[in-house]
Amino acid sequence: MFAQRIANLPPYLFARIDEMKAKKRAEGVDVIDLGVGDPDLATPPHIVDALIDAAKNPDNHHYPSYLGMAAYRQAVAGWYNKRFGVDVDPDSQVISLIGSKDGVAHIPEALVGPGDYVLVPSPGYPVYSTGALFAEAKTYEMPLLKENGFLPDLDAIPNNIAKKSKLMWINYPNNPTSAIAPPSFYQEVVEFAREHGIVVVSDNAYSEISFDGYKAPSFLETDGAEEVGIEMHSLSKTYNMTGWRIGMAVGNKEVIRGLGIVKTNIDSGVFNPVQYAAIAALEGPQDCVAEACKIYQERRDVLVSGLKKLGFDVTTPKATFYVWMSVPDSISFAARMLDETGIVVTPGVGFGKSGEGYVRFAITRSVDRIKEAVERMGEVKW
Numbered sequence: 001m002f003a004q005r006i007a008n009l010p011p012y013l014f015a016r017i018d019e020m021k022a023k024k025r026a027e028g029v030d031v032i033d034l035g036v037g038d039p040d041l042a043t044p045p046h047i048v049d050a051l052i053d054a055a056k057n058p059d060n061h062h063y064p065s066y067l068g069m070a071a072y073r074q075a076v077a078g079w080y081n082k083r084f085g086v087d088v089d090p091d092s093q094v095i096s097l098i099g100s101k102d103g104v105a106h107i108p109e110a111l112v113g114p115g116d117y118v119l120v121p122s123p124g125y126p127v128y129s130t131g132a133l134f135a136e137a138k139t140y141e142m143p144l145l146k147e148n149g150f151l152p153d154l155d156a157i158p159n160n161i162a163k164k165s166k167l168m169w170i171n172y173p174n175n176p177t178s179a180i181a182p183p184s185f186y187q188e189v190v191e192f193a194r195e196h197g198i199v200v201v202s203d204n205a206y207s208e209i210s211f212d213g214y215k216a217p218s219f220l221e222t223d224g225a226e227e228v229g230i231e232m233h234s235l236s237k238t239y240n241m242t243g244w245r246i247g248m249a250v251g252n253k254e255v256i257r258g259l260g261i262v263k264t265n266i267d268s269g270v271f272n273p274v275q276y277a278a279i280a281a282l283e284g285p286q287d288c289v290a291e292a293c294k295i296y297q298e299r300r301d302v303l304v305s306g307l308k309k310l311g312f313d314v315t316t317p318k319a320t321f322y323v324w325m326s327v328p329d330s331i332s333f334a335a336r337m338l339d340e341t342g343i344v345v346t347p348g349v350g351f352g353k354s355g356e357g358y359v360r361f362a363i364t365r366s367v368d369r370i371k372e373a374v375e376r377m378g379e380v381k382w
């Protein structure tokens with residue numbers, strides 16, 4: 001019944017984990033879910049209020065603009081300037097997204113087709129690959145290895161693949177490894193993209209979730225970045241707005257125009273009140289972001305020190321709300337975690353072949369629950 005492209009897809013990892021989790025809960029297990037990266041914290045009230053006010057105005061009940069309201073695109077440009085010192089033209093270099101997943105899934109439609117390659121990090125956010133497969137392109141997995149700081153080794157990409165590649169994904173701070181990228185890496189990426197005529201998309205969804213004084217850069221701060229690519233960003237993680245579905249793509253005019261053409265033919269934009277709420281988020285007080293980072297940092301410290309005490313091999317992340325831990329076999333470890341402790345973690349191999357040997361914890365639960373998770377793990381002989 002289904003088209004071949006559906007038959008070719010691997011099962012969506014998180015949907016599968018949801019099924020297993022539901023089964024355990026139905027059996028009466030008190031599941032501690034450290035699986036999906038969905039903040040447990042509430043959207044700050046001034047953002048919710050902006051939505052409510054805008055929703056009361058019937059002018060906002062119509063089809064929104066395909067590309068985002070002018071005021072939203074200006075707010076995004078203003079935020080990029082204030083946060084990263086990057087200047088972009090709101091009319092031609094910014095587009096709204098229905099969450100960054102929308103942009104990730106759809107941009108391959110604008111840039112690649114049969115015979116083309118998309119360079120995807122492995123492990124990586126699964127939609128980089130599925131978006132490419134929907135566009136009937138091939139993917140080449142760039143391994144992110146611990147010995148390289150979980151950065152792809154661009155010199156290791158075979159020349160014949162680089163020649164056929166039209167799109168490359170980079171994602172720092174990284175999901176799932178929580179690695180960060182030094183500015184020198186972004187410079188290398190620009191040079192590589194120029195040499196091979198590849199469009200770079202930097203997925204910067206986690207730039208605002210960082211610890212110990214670290215501030216993540218934007219790829220667009222790099223000399224030449226706007227010439228070769230764009231950045232996707234989202235309000236989901238920064239302002240605890242995963243359910244609201246709003247994000248942005250920013251950067252190279254032609255690439256933004258191509259994405260706009262695809263989206264104009266697929267969706268009808270973001271509900272205006274959600275865009276007004278996003279403006280309130282981007283232009284309003286930012287102490288809510290600092291507060292969230294403080295909460296995640298405390299959780300990180302509790303989890304990492306607990307895991308180390310139990311003898312696990314884990315590094316302390318500088319950013320993201322993920323902890324990436326080395327294990328002998330990711331699927332069997334995650335299965336044992338659920339069966340023997342009632343804790344959900346994500347097996348690394350679900351993010352690509354090179355994710356094998358790791359599991360990912362999402363620190364999107366309270367300190368008390370994380371402490372309890374560590375206690376439960378301490379009762380098992382690993």
Ligand SMILES: Cc1ncc(COP(=O)(O)O)c(C=O)c1O
Pocket residue numbers: 037098099100101102104125171175203205233234235236242246247
């Ligand atoms: C690396 C990465 N990119 C993009 C997304 C999509 O987020 P959203 O569509 O909510 O902006 C996620 C969500 O988990 C992610 O981890």
